[in-house]
Amino acid sequence: MSAAGAERTQSAAGADRTLCAAGAEPGVSAAVDAAPKPAAPPPRFTPAHLLTGFLGSGKTTLLRRMLSDPALAGAAVLINEFGEVGLDHDLLERIDETTVLLQSGCLCCTIRGELADAVRGLLDRRESGAIPAFDRLVIESTGLADPFPILSTLRADPIASQHFRIGATIATVDAVNGAAGLAHRAELRRQVAAADRIVLTKSDLVAPEAASALLARLAALNPAAVVRDAHDPACAPGWLIADADASPRDAVAPDHAHAHGVGAVAFAIEPQGAVDWTAFGVWLSMLLNRHGDGILRVKGILAIDGEDAPVAVHGVQRLVHAPTHMAAWPDGRRASRLVFIVEGIDPQAVRRSFACFVGGGRGVG
Amino acid sequence: MCALCGVLGVEDHWSDAVARPGVYTRNADPRARRAERARRIRAANRILAAWRLTLSDWQGRAYLLSTATGRTEVIETLAHLWPTAEALAGRPFDPLDPALQARIGP
Incomplete structure (x- = not known):
């Protein structure tokens, strides 16, 4: 871990935690929470979670909350927007989209090159012991991202697909702008539709009736997901990352x-x-x-x-x-x-x- | 390898998933795999016949998709079946199209 790559943060549990650099390729930011180190070897298929949500919907706030939870003590993080979690700026460079898309529309051709490179880099460093043996990966997308190319990269990349399985996809929707966003932004509708867990954020900034109405609307829009208010104690990191298919309600x-x-x-x-x-x-x-x-x-x-x-x-x-x-x-x-x-x-x-x-x-x- | 774009390592289609814990597949042993391939070919041919195409097995590892005049393409999974079939037939295989449904029958 480089000195420039280290940042001290305070976890919710009160313990100091160190975020250390994991992404050395150009254009990639990555972090692995190094303390406490997982004692067990990494799983055969490491769960990879996509954290999506429209611009300003509270993805980073939720990510910080997730990373402070013991359930994600051994998680690696890939971020594709500059500086969103306040890691050292030298280590936070944007993952530019380099989509290779043929006119055939073939799924396996829709591969975000740098994301695949970043994931492979994490695997290499995990195998070599250069970083702690992370047991989970969280990918935070940009607010305008369509979840599909990201998920398809993990699924189609010949190396990533042999080491990762796609875990629960989490979408944030903010209570202030969510209703208008659903009406006017196709990106938001795609993010909500792709989610296994939908988290309503900023509900304290609107009337309770408006928050309840949006919760109901989100639940109806995506019956395959579970929707919770970020302030709900049940909206815990452990619930967010639980395997979606394990829940009968899904x-x-x-x-x-x-x-x-x-x-x-x-x-x-x-x-x-x-x-x-x-x-x-x-x-x-x-x-x-x-x-x-x-x-x-x-x-x-x-x-x-x-x-x-x-x-x-x-x-x-x-x-x-x-x-x-x-x-x-x-x-x-x-x-x-x-x-x-x-x-x-x-x-x-x-x-x-x-x-x-x-x-x-x-x-x- | 993807026959359309040349990308390696994409043969793990969801309908023919590699056997691993928790995953439902009919790919776990050679006999089950062969039986499922035969069923898949029958099911696909019921639809492909609408536009005079035929799917057949090639050494248990790939499929041959042929027109009535003998033009043939090699495909590996269902992911490549329909784009290739549409290219060979020169028309879409749209499962929402009432005309195609009428040709398939109940």
Whole structure:
């Protein structure tokens, strides 16, 4: 650790903590909280969390709060805006977006080069022992960032994908500007749609009724996420980084379709009986190929032939994560539920398409 | 390698995920993998037939996508199936299109 790279901070628990430099490549800022050092070796797939949110929505404040919690004692941090967490400026350089995007729209071509380089650099230094063996990564995006290229970089980069798994995505929405932002900023709608945890910030600056209304609106816009006020004691760092699929509430379907802002709609499909996994894969890949830009989110649980446990599916635009087994059915009821958040796409058309290509879909809403 | 852009190491499509703890895949053993590939080819061909394309297996490692006149492309995963199919057919495979749904049938 260089002297220039060290900064003393005061944790919420009262213990001094040292942030040490981890990102040595040009254009990359990174930090690893070095104390206390994790005793255990790093996990096979290190969880990587995206912290997103519109400009001025309180991402950095939330990041500071997260880093002061023991749950993130061994976390590495990548930041792509200058100086946001007050680390030494010599170590905080912007991660410029160097997106390689072919006209084919192929997912694997959408790779943010410097982010991939930064992540690889962290891995190299972890392997060599140059930095503490971080057990978690938090990536704080710029306020205008679309989450999709960031998540797809982690998923598509051949090295990052072998060392990281995508953990919960966290979005901040500020109570003062959030309602207007949802109506007018596509970036914010995409951030909210991609989130597993949505944190309402600055609610103390608005009337309680306005904060409650925005909380309800966010919950309706993204039924796949859990929404909490930043002042809620339950909005703890440990909850923010918990695996999204571990929570049964995450996949609860909405009672009806909700439209918000400029054409963002959440709706659910509840297939009857077991889902044909093969047909589902062929259909969803075809749907995302043609309409991936308008499908902000797909998330759900499926009952699949031959599988007692539910299988969780989770995607953001054209990126679909590896499906996972869940431990048990929410409510103990074996029932498939798929939640979509779309923009510019007719929910009924998606339902008809599911019924045609996969079969058994009963729409909700 | 991605056949469209040449990027290495992207063959881990979600529908054919590498087996690891907690992940649902039908890729865990050779027999299950072969069976799933056969099912996938049947399911895709039901749709591809609408625009006279055919998908077939190539040595258990890739797929051959062919037109009725014999033009053939090699693809590795479902991620590349639909862009390649659209290029070969010269028209979109849009699952929301009632015309395509009508060709597929119930």
